Amino acid sequence: MIVETERTLALLCPACQGTQFHEFSIFGIGHKPYPLQCRCGFAHGQVQRTGSRYTINAFSLTGEHVCLAFPAKEFLRAPLVVLIEPTFGDNIGFLGRGRDVQEAVANSDALSQSSGDALDVEDFENPDVMYAVLARLQQLAGEGKITCRCDHPSVGIDIYPEKVELVCSFCGSAVVIGASAPYHQERVAHLSEIVMEPSSYAYLSERLKPLI
Numbered sequence: 001m002i003v004e005t006e007r008t009l010a011l012l013c014p015a016c017q018g019t020q021f022h023e024f025s026i027f028g029i030g031h032k033p034y035p036l037q038c039r040c041g042f043a044h045g046q047v048q049r050t051g052s053r054y055t056i057n058a059f060s061l062t063g064e065h066v067c068l069a070f071p072a073k074e075f076l077r078a079p080l081v082v083l084i085e086p087t088f089g090d091n092i093g094f095l096g097r098g099r100d101v102q103e104a105v106a107n108s109d110a111l112s113q114s115s116g117d118a119l120d121v122e123d124f125e126n127p128d129v130m131y132a133v134l135a136r137l138q139q140l141a142g143e144g145k146i147t148c149r150c151d152h153p154s155v156g157i158d159i160y161p162e163k164v165e166l167v168c169s170f171c172g173s174a175v176v177i178g179a180s181a182p183y184h185q186e187r188v189a190h191l192s193e194i195v196m197e198p199s200s201y202a203y204l205s206e207r208l209k210p211l212i
């Protein structure tokens with residue numbers, strides 16, 4: 001019996017709105033989280049095995065955290081698994097055999113449209129700064145240090161060639177953070193918290209102390 005050991009995962013990235021393909025060996029997934037990094041620099045998920053179950057942690061397009069669990073048989077062998085975000089039922093990606101995943105992405109309106117205009121490393125004005133800024137923001141987000149003061153804070157991130165925008169999808173407030181010059185990187189490195197004001201639009205700069 002021939003067992004295919006390569007799996008392909010296609011995931012939508014909430015930061016660049018692109019579709020990123022990940023190929024991995026089934027032997028590469030263990031108890032240690034296997035990081036899924038998009039080409040835009042955003043760490044948009046991870047895969048992990050716990051006992052005989054596999055979990056995919058990812059984000060919906062609006063930046064909501066999504067955790068999907070699969071029995072080993074399905075995760076390792078199914079030709080194609082459609083990844084659905086449970087709250088709204090949106091398709092956020094596919095898992096399966098390479099050719100089946102490629103085909104599914106090509107036939108999916110949501111995923112195929114977004115793969116064309118995704119940002120790539122060369123689109124960034126300063127990739128090193130962008131990666132450092134993203135890494136720091138994701139660290140803060142992981143610690144729960146990026147919030148909005150509105151009733152139902154739901155902060156997502158949008159990436160542009162020279163900046164990133166933190167956007168609260170509930171109240172629409174946004175904070176623009178420059179990510180093209182070394183001093184931008186410095187500034188973000190020294191942030192300990194970002195608290196957004198409801199329904200506001202702000203540039204992260206020295207004069208906006210409330211954000212820091």
Ligand SMILES: [Zn+2]
Pocket residue numbers: 013014015016017018020038039040041042
């Ligand atoms: Zn991305």
Ligand SMILES: [Zn+2]
Pocket residue numbers: 148149150151152153154168169170171172173197198199
């Ligand atoms: Zn808000």
